[in-house]
Amino acid sequence: MDQPTVGILHPGSMGAAVAACAATNAASIVWCEAGRSPASAARAAQFGLTAVATLPELADRSDIVISLCPPAAAEDVARDVAGHGFAGVYVEANAINPERAARIAGVLEPTATVVDGGVVGSPPVRGKTPTLYLSGPTAATTQVEKLFVGTAVRTKTLGIEVGQASALKLAYASFQKTSRVLVALAIGLAREHGVDQELIEVASRRGGSYLSEPEYIAKTAVRAWRWGPELEEAADMLAAAGLPPEMLRAAASTLARWNDAKDARELTLADALNRLVQP
Structure with a gap:
């Protein structure tokens, strides 16, 4: 056709x-x-x-x-x-x-x-x-x-083989999305002690670090309602392969704290971090 x-x-x-x-x-x-x-x-x-x-x-x-x-x-x-x-x-x-x-x-x-x-x-x-x-x-x-x-x-x-494309998608998502969650936790932790800007400056001197892109935390929060279920899917895939799924399940649980940020296009970095601290 x-x-x-x-x-x-x-x-x-x-x-x-x-x-x-x-x-x-x-x-x-x-x-x-x-x-x-x-x-x-x-x-x-x-x-x-x-x-x-x-x-x-x-x-x-x-x-x-x-x-x-x-x-x-x-x-x-x-x-x-x-x-x-x-x-x-x-x-x-x-x-x-x-x-x-x-x-x-x-x-x-x-x-x-x-x-x-x-x-x-x-x-x-x-x-x-x-x-x-x-x-x-x-x-x-x-x-x-x-x-x-x-x-x-x-x-x-x-x-x-049906499943190969899904496997690649989730393997990539397991890294990319969990990495963004870790950035939010690291910067949130540093902020509690007043050293978040210093942390970002340290990361900016190391090429390719997601830590040098704190503005993406708000974008992560807005997407959390979709990303969490994706990581649960990836965790199931890890478990089926005999690999430990706990890290991805924890990341999905962290993302769930942002579920109410869906479509909050004006969300700021500070807003996102505050929601993470006080779900």
Whole structure:
């Protein structure tokens, strides 16, 4: 198919921006407005996505469905799509562990073809160029790659096994997100003793240290509602591999102190640290 119709579940900040990039090579991009918030509708309109009334309509019209939703909802979303007889390519692009990705493949196949996906990077807006890693059947991953040719979303196929893309995404997230949590704790601790600026200056003399980017603490707090569940997924993956999961579970627990900071775009560094001290 030269120009497929693509369904996006759901148009969050990442999903809407990724879908808008796919529109470059798609006939149309559709999303299901049933049960979605006014904020989702506004994002969909901003990115030029076409609303359909129901999930059955989306499943019927779409050649490719991309699932980008909170990790906890990934399996329920897949079951809903499978229940409506979707028979195209289903891109499971959520931050979930490989075991869950395989379960989702079991729910949708053989009626649909499942491609495992993982987005590494920020939403593709304002010059950002995330990479969508893929794994699964070659013909299907090739279709997904073609969707993003010439767009801000780069693609890379890792292999034919569902779960490989999810594993890479969570392995990276386990480092990157836990590192940001450690920065918040280190600077919060230093602040209690009046030496936080000195700590930041020490870090700035050591190239590449996240400690030299304290402004990112507020951004971490705003994203905590998403990052915590991702780290729980990564902890489950560690446990399944016989590796200790406790560090990531502790980081997820720390992030939970910021859950009420969701969408608090004006949050300052001081505000974020205060919320961490007084959840």
